């Protein structure tokens with residue numbers, strides 16, 4: 001097993017009785033995160049769902065908030081800002097922004113597993129401003145310039 005990065009986590013009062021995020025299987029990349037509140041998401045609406053905890057991520061890491069594929073495929077429930085970014089200096093409650101892309105109301109009950117959290121290393125960059133960039137075969141081609149789909 002790869003070594004695990006320690007991340008400090010603090011339960012908030014409304015997390016009472018809730019499990020903290022956990023890997024569902026040995027090889028899972030993300031920890032399933034539970035809703036700390038019940039919400040009814042009407043079609044087309046979104047909500048920042050409480051999780052009941054705050055974290056102190058070590059410097060050099062972030063936590064990405066990603067959708068669960070089952071909720072996306074079966075119910076049109078996804079994370080509009082995916083991957084959501086939890087910065088290492090953020091000390092507020094971690095929230096999961098969910099949007100309902102279906103035509104039906106979607107009920108989230110407290111304790112439902114609503115998304116997954118992936119701890120990921122962050123590479124910081126510094127700009128080196130130049131007058132000219134090197135040439136490449138692609139050049140300025142983008143946004144479908146290589147084809148591969150009839151509409152492109």
Ligand SMILES: O=c1ccn([C@H]2C[C@H](O)[C@@H](COP(=O)(O)OP(=O)(O)OP(=O)(O)O)O2)c(=O)[nH]1
Nearest residue numbers: 065081084085086087088090093094095096097
């Ligand atoms: O899905 C998310 C995304 C963000 N956050 C929290 C942690 C993150 O560190 C903070 C700010 O997020 P972000 O930088 O994406 O938001 P912003 O709109 O740029 O706000 P800010 O100006 O506060 O950085 O909000 C969450 O709890 N869940």
